[in-house]
Amino acid sequence: MKILVVDDNNFSLMYTKNTLIENNINAAPILCDSGKKALEILNATDIDILLLDIVMPDMTGIEVLKKIKADDRFKEMQIIMITSVTDRGTLKECFDLGANDFIVKPIELVEFTARINAAIRARESSEKLENALELTLKQNRKLNEVTRKLKETQSFLIQSEKLAAIGELAAGVAHEINNPMGFISSNFETMTKYIDKFKKLYQAYDHLLENINFTEEENHKDILQEKYSVIEYMENNRIAYVIDDLDDLLKDTRDGIDRVTKIIQSLRRFGRSNVEEEFSWNDLEEIIEESLLITNNETKYSADIQRSYQGLIPVFCNRVQLGQVMINIIINAAHAIKSRHTGERGLITVKTYSEAEKHIIEITDNGPGIRKEIIGKIFDPFFTTKDVGQGTGLGLSICYDIIVNKHKGELLVTSKENMGASF
Ligand SMILES: Nc1ncnc2c1ncn2[C@@H]1O[C@H](COP(=O)(O)OP(=O)(O)O)[C@@H](O)[C@H]1O
Ligand SMILES: [Mg+2]
Incomplete structure (x- = not known):
């Protein structure tokens, strides 16, 4: 001092x-x-x-x-x-x-020493406080740095788990696109044949029109003859049916194109990165439908999907992130059902409803369920019961982060062994 x-x-x-x-x-x-x-x-x-x-x-x-x-x-x-x-x-x-x-x-001696000692103590404690403050500031800076790095790692993990899911889904999605593309192209073939028939019919009509000449008596017979051959052509080529069928084909093709467009849109939306902060008003049921579409090939051979939508009002959320949550939970459900190896078709139920100002989405499967010993761990990062290459163990931890931290919601699980699981 x-x-x-x-x-x-x-x-x-x-x-x-x-x-x-x-x-x-x-x-x-x-x-x-x-x-x-x-x-x-x-x-x-x-x-x-x-x-x-x-x-x-x-x-x-x-x-x-x-x-x-x-x-x-x-x-x-x-x-x-x-x-x-x-x-x-x-x-x-x-x-x-x-x-x-x-x-x-x-x-006065006693007063003097007492006051000086008090000042020394005050100075000492303010010094301690200063040091403590400096230390706290230093630690705070370090903590901020660690948090920043963690955030970086986290968004990297979210993205890579998403890409892993896309990788897993890619074959299925290709199949999903292939299907409508199959009938679009076969419809296209048929329509090409139909157009050919119409071209010929048009030529016949054209010829008929050119030859019609009401002033020349003997011409009438030829016209009549030509008319019969046009009628015959129409009958042989079933033009009435073709006209009917054409409407169906066009509608089918339109639907197919819409489906492919939707799948591609969903996939593109899902694959986008750097959308961490993008919040907007979204229809949750629409997000579920999009996720079911992307995962259709994962589920359709092993499970039926049962929907029970209440018609939720729009929710302020990050569409891509919520899509990621649905997709992971649906795929987990499909995996669970397949893991029973019974050959029986399973059931995945998707239910939406509101209760006490909460919007609830329930995705339930009738797979083997989750054992009591591990149910407390399933939201931990890297916890998986799947074989290497089958699961990253990150899915549910990311779902938890998205729902609980980013959306201030709740992600709960209930399960009875051998009766399935519900998220
Ligand atoms: N619907 C479900 N039925 C049974 N077990 C499940 C279900 N969903 C998740 N699990 C369990 O939770 C674990 C962690 O899931 P998740 O975090 O998505 O990682 P991953 O799917 O890569 O294993 C799974 O390995 C599985 O054991
Ligand atoms: Mg998973």
């Missing part, structure tokens, strides 16, 4: 110094006989406690105090004013300016 004693009276200075030393007060005194010099010393040296006389000729203690208090560097310094009985009136001003304590001249 360094104490600076400022007093214009040399006798007082010496007396103060001796008192400090004689009473073993843990502080090294620096003496100074004017306010100006005091400011110079303060600028050059770290002082913990300042003993400051009020009445001094060139610069009063109050003036020094004002300067010190205007400077942030000295804000932790303990300042004790030295006052004689005559200048008590200025004490209030000193406290207003930020002095911590005062000592009355002539100095």
Whole structure:
């Protein structure tokens, strides 16, 4: 501890110094006989406690105090004013300016040592506080850095688990697209044949029109002949049926194209990255339908899907992230059903309803369920019961993060062994 004693009276200075030393007060005194010099010393040296006389000729203690208090560097310094009985009136001003304590001249030993020791303790604890604060700030910075890195890793994980899911789904999605593409192309073949028939019919009509000539009697017979052959052509080529069928084919093809477009749109939307912050109003049932479409090939051979939608109102959410949640839970359900190996078709039920201002989506399967010993672990990152290459173990932990942290919702599971699971 360094104490600076400022007093214009040399006798007082010496007396103060001796008192400090004689009473073993843990502080090294620096003496100074004017306010100006005091400011110079303060600028050059770290002082913990300042003993400051009020009445001094060139610069009063109050003036020094004002300067010190205007400077942030000295804000932790303990300042004790030295006052004689005559200048008590200025004490209030000193406290207003930020002095911590005062000592009355002539100095009374017990009071003096008590006040100095109190100042030392105050300075020590403010120093401790400062150090603690600095440490906290440092740790805080470190923590922020760690959090930032974690966030980066997390969004990377979300994206890579999504890509893994896309990889897993890719074959199925290709199949899903192939199906409608199959009948679109076969419809196209048929329609090409139909158009050919129409072309020929058109030519026959055209010829007929050209030959019609009402003024020449004998021409009538030829026209009639041609008309019969057109009728015959129409009958042989079943033009009435073709016209009917054409409507069906066009509608089928339109539906097929719509389906392919939807699958591609869903997949593209699902695959997008950097959409962490994108929140908007969305129809949850539409997101479920999109997810069922993408996962159709995973589920259709092993399970029926039963929908029970209440018609939820739009919800403010991140569409891609919620899609990721649905897809993982649906695929988990399909995996669970397949893992029974009974050959029987399973059932996946998707139910939506509102209850107490909550929007609830329930995805239930009748697979083997989840054993009691592991149900507490399924939301842990990297927990999986699947073979290497089959599951990353990240799906549900990411679902949990998306629902609970990002959407402030709840993700719950119930399961009875051999009866299935419900999320
Ligand atoms: N519907 C379900 N039925 C039975 N077990 C499930 C079901 N959903 C999840 N699980 C269990 O939870 C584990 C973790 O799931 P998840 O985090 O999606 O990772 P992964 O699917 O890659 O294994 C699965 O390995 C499985 O043991
Ligand atoms: Mg999974």
